[in-house]
Each structure stands twice: as C-alpha cells, then as structure tokens.
Amino acid sequence: MLELLNEEFNFMIRKLKLLEEAYKQSVDHNVRLTVKEKVFFDLCENINEFYKMFEIDFENCKMSSLREILELIEKVIKAVSIVSLPEISSSEAKKVLKLKGKQLSLFVKKYNEVVKNEKLTYYSTIIDNKFIMLTYKDGEYYGVVSIIPKNIRIKKNLCCFCKQFRDGDEIMFIQNVLSNSSSGKYNSIGQYCCSDYKKCNNNIENSEQLIKFLSYDRLKNKVR
Incomplete structure (x- = not known):
C-alpha cells in the first residue's frame, strides 16, 4: 500500500x-x-x-x-x-496557536474529532471571530490565529492554497502577524484563503504555500 x-x-x-x-x-x-x-x-x-x-x-x-x-x-x-493528520494535545495547541481557556479547549476538541474521520492537508475553523488554522508536516505542527475583519465582503479571489477561485463568503483574507515586543513593531503576511476547509482540502495539491504562510513567524525570527 x-x-x-x-x-x-x-x-x-x-x-x-x-x-x-x-x-x-x-x-x-x-x-x-x-x-x-x-x-x-x-x-x-x-x-x-x-x-x-x-x-x-x-x-x-x-x-x-x-x-x-x-x-x-x-x-x-x-x-x-x-495519511491522516495526527491528533494534538492541549499543550501542543497552546504552544503553536497561543490559544487559552475555552477557545483552546474547543479548538482541540473540534480538531481531534475531525482528523479522526477526515483525510486533510489542514484543518480550520472559526471561534469567537478568529479564523484558526492548523496543519502538520515533517514532524511539526504549524498554525495561525487570524482576526476576521468585520463588515468586509471580499470579491471573487484566488485561494493561495488550493488555487481555486472563490467568491463572497467562500473566500477570506487571513494574516499571520509577528510582533516585536521590544520595538513595538509588527510584521505580517496575508493571503486569501477558502473559508470552508473541506472545499479547500478537496482541491489542494501542494502544501508549500500553506507551510510558508504558517511558518512566517519562525522564518522572521531566524532572520533577526
């Protein structure tokens, strides 16, 4: 096999x-x-x-x-x-996503339930107006928590990860933000992404752009 x-x-x-x-x-x-x-x-x-x-x-x-x-x-x-995505512990999810309390517990529960039954490249969900994305590659978890802007309707655009055009509520703009607490400055990278992880996972053929986006904070820290 x-x-x-x-x-x-x-x-x-x-x-x-x-x-x-x-x-x-x-x-x-x-x-x-x-x-x-x-x-x-x-x-x-x-x-x-x-x-x-x-x-x-x-x-x-x-x-x-x-x-x-x-x-x-x-x-x-x-x-x-x-190959299925591996389940994740609360401590691992907290380290990768910086979530706490109910948001952390709810995400871990939803993620672990989904990966038991679905074959995915990544999983995403929305909790308290936060778009949360997580994947696993070469022994490491990668994830991001992006605040969803209010009252913004995005026109038809291309998902960076599955390369399919989506329109309206099917597409959203997400950001991976890196803050420097010592200088007060922020760096970020943004991409258009499917709002429905199932549709995206049915079409994605390469995880390179996904990992690049989710590992932005790690790459920036290496440069410093």
Whole structure:
C-alpha cells in the first residue's frame, strides 16, 4: 500500500483523469500515448515509490480502450491510502496557536474529532471571530490565529492554497502577524484563503504555500 498525503492524492487523481480525457478527446493514438507518458512522468516525479509500484501497469496500458484506462485508474486508487493528520494535545495547541481557556479547549476538541474521520492537508475553523488554522508536516505542527475583519465582503479571489477561485463568503483574507515586543513593531503576511476547509482540502495539491504562510513567524525570527 502506497501512503500519500491528502495533497498528493489530489494531485494524483487530477493527473489520472487526464488519461480518460485524452482517450475521449483525441482519436490520435500517439497523442494518447504521449499523454500517458507525461502523466506517469509527473506522478513519478512528485510521488515517491510511484515508479516502483506502477511502472508495469502503465507500460501494459496501451490506451486502446476506455475500459483499459479506467481499470488502470481503479487499480492505482485501490493501491493507495491517505495519511491522516495526527491528533494534538492541549499543550501542543497552546504552544503553536497561543490559544487559552475555552477557545483552546474547543479548538482541540473540534480538531481531534475531525482528523479522526477526515483525510486533510489542514484543518480550520472559526471561534469567537478568529479564523484558526492548523496543519502538520515533517514532524511539526504549524498554525495561525487570524482576526476576521468585520463588515468586509471580499470579491471573487484566488485561494493561495488550493488555487481555486472563490467568491463572497467562500473566500477570506487571513494574516499571520509577528510582533516585536521590544520595538513595538509588527510584521505580517496575508493571503486569501477558502473559508470552508473541506472545499479547500478537496482541491489542494501542494502544501508549500500553506507551510510558508504558517511558518512566517519562525522564518522572521531566524532572520533577526
């Protein structure tokens, strides 16, 4: 069984769908084979062990029938599993998110309940007008708490993390703010993000921008 992160699984699914599209949209067999080769190359380049597990299956797929292609896709999907985000303790959440009291308890409870049942790249929720986001990568938790501005309606914009356009209540502007208590100065980075973590997690294919945003305070502290 090949274990994938949620974003890797989304990437894989999108690439595999290109095989079906190539068959339906092109009558040129060479074009279909070229698409297959490109799909396999992209998957091997981005997913460890993919070449080792599926080289023969892709080689045997001649792109000669839709049934053959769908069987390949089904075989690949059945051979992978999505890694769940780990649960978090109150002490860990407090350290990463700087939450306290009821907000901390409520977030930890909601987060741990969700990650038991859903396959995610990150989790987010709104508590007391605060947008709270948390993820886990390479043995570390990353998170942010962003105050939601009141009475601001955002026009259609692109989510920085899943690269999908959202409109109205589906998109929001969040900030990761770093304060310097000694100088009284503030530094911040802001991004547009889906308000619904489920929709975002269904489309996100790379966590690089997410981790970059959530680790802003750590990067700034290293520079100082």
